[in-house]
Amino acid sequence: MSSEKVAPGFRQRLLDASRKRGSKLILALDFSGPYEERLDNALRVLNATKEHLAAVKVNHHLLLPYGLHGIRGVISVCKEEGLPLIADLKINDIESTNLNIVDSLIDYGFDSVIANPFIGREEGLGRVIERVHSKNGGILFLVYMSHKGAEEGYSLRLEGGERLYRVFAHRAREWGADGVIVSAKSSDKIAETRQIVGERCLILSPGVGAQGGDAALGISAGADFVLVGRSITESRDPAKIAAGLKSS
């Protein structure tokens, strides 16, 4: 046997982290309020809940005021704990900008990025997916979001009758996305998406808790992970809420 090890890819790292802690819960580290308190709050909630998590998602709540450089402490805790880090920037820019973004994210220790497949493959996400994979990172596609207005975009019916979210699910499979985001409030769309993307593509489901979705329903409909933010970050007892959601 060779002593050379191939580092596991993003998907495997996420599944390993999930198995290790018996958790299907991905914490969205979203905070409002004074900027100087957000980092402290993020570290407090992360440290209180880390044993219950499969991964951590960071959005503009932290990244916009502080940047990657400013949230190094949060990144370090995730690295030490083996918690994959997802950047929820919903990238939808031209190729050169998207490449700039994913290079920065991976340089600073992020494991994956969420992208909107609406932006297209040619001079959009094609080379971005290659770049992320060449750096052993992951890319997750938005397929159906958890707000009411998702109807006004993801549900649009194209000429020929297909709904746009189904086109996005096909893009995830064909372009080689590691996972997709499908609202926990739409059990039928989770099941539909699974049929299109197959078993190798992970389904992550947001919209649980503050947004009205039910974690257990999302998982029973076929999601691999639930994404939860405010129900935990705004709770008086984040650890308790996280523990209750970890294997729902």
Next chain:
Amino acid sequence: MSSEKVAPGFRQRLLDASRKRGSKLILALDFSGPYEERLDNALRVLNATKEHLAAVKVNHHLLLPYGLHGIRGVISVCKEEGLPLIADLKINDIESTNLNIVDSLIDYGFDSVIANPFIGREEGLGRVIERVHSKNGGILFLVYMSHKGAEEGYSLRLEGGERLYRVFAHRAREWGADGVIVSAKSSDKIAETRQIVGERCLILSPGVGAQGGDAALGISAGADFVLVGRSITESRDPAKIAAGLKSS
């Protein structure tokens, strides 16, 4: 006459800045390369070109590594010069996150934000537009982008025959966007968009220079401003390029 002054809104501030310097050029402060050099380069190019600009656009190239806090120097120069600042985050998230983003941007001195109307109005951009306007800021909608993959999203034909970019132009008008982004490489789409959005909604046109578009063509097709990045930021003589493009 009352001595009370109503502060001009974003659209008026942009037109005033344009008139003052006789410029229809908006500089996209996009830099690659070592993170520690990007801020210095941004300040160098901004100071070299500021007399030729109507406004400045900032994207993740600067914001992701440093955050709003880290780019205070760039923001200060723009404030001192009366150059409106546009955050090109192409926001396409749920309402609570979008509100968090625009609050941060305006707190730190940005004047406007670019959004993708794909995300919808209900629990998407509806309250975000109100919030931005209540703070005297502006919001710009993506209508047609400058990369080839724009065909795979913005050009999708919906049931009934309408192209998505035309739906987005209608949304800009109906939802009260202050301006729209339409690629300088698509003169016909600039003209089409003008017909839909009317005269009060500004048209900003990217894709000039490094991306192959022609500034003069964009303006002659009806755009109010051209957005130029790499042709200036990667030039040996940014001032000369900017001077040449300012009133193309």
